[in-house]
Amino acid sequence: MRTLDEVRARCEIEEITGCWVWTGARSSDIPRIYAPDLYATEQRLNAALAVAFKSPRPRAKIIAALVQAMDPVMEAQTGRRATWQMAQGKGVKDGLIVYNTCRNEQCVNPSHARCGTGTEWGRFTAKTGKHKGQLARILANRRIALARTTVKPEHVQEILLSPETGLAVGARLGYSRTIVSKYRAGHPVAHRPVGSLFVGLML
Known part of the structure; x- marks a missing residue:
């Protein structure tokens, strides 16, 4: 056109x-x-x-x-x-x-x-105020992410350093092989933060 x-x-x-x-x-x-x-x-x-x-x-x-x-x-x-x-x-x-x-x-x-x-x-x-309410969307997205995985922060290092296969370490810690593979490949995966959903937000 x-x-x-x-x-x-x-x-x-x-x-x-x-x-x-x-x-x-x-x-x-x-x-x-x-x-x-x-x-x-x-x-x-x-x-x-x-x-x-x-x-x-x-x-x-x-x-x-x-x-x-x-x-x-x-x-x-x-x-x-x-x-x-x-x-x-x-x-x-x-x-x-x-x-x-x-x-x-x-x-x-x-x-x-x-x-x-x-x-x-x-x-x-x-x-x-075009993006008013953005905080609510961020929190909603966090809730969705947390509902998909319950990876605990203290398990992250173990997932990364364990000599076990992804299937084995996942089975032992209670996570899927896909979640373990994503962590080891360096892809961002949501995990349950210490504290509330507001952790990390600048208010």
Whole structure:
């Protein structure tokens, strides 16, 4: 898609909020749009210009190469990033992110998007309370993890250092071979912390 009109035609428009809810492809429930990446296009054109100034080729071939380099680079990207570039007519430079100012992650309305640094995005979320309730989600995830395994901290070292097979040490300590194998392979596995579910949280 190359224009905002094309994108808007693929959205459900919410009259009250003004959100453009994308009905096309998504990744992890985030809209994905195949659209021009203007920053990548600018980088490619700059590289072509640098070559052109040094090139001994005929003028006509150089011009043709530059015209080709100006054609937008098409890439699959987040919906808000794609529409922000279309609306602004410029690319998103390295180190910057595009984030929604509304609470609808499926919205691709460019007027609901803002481009800035990660720090600016953090200030915005803190000010608006966009992620209010995150602590509750963290605790819920911990409860789920703890329900899946009851590995005790004092057994971790024994699992790692025991010369026994994973099946044998697991059977002796009361854990599955899969849990033992994950520990020995260095993969993170939830274990029951000493204290409450709030251990390790900065409140």
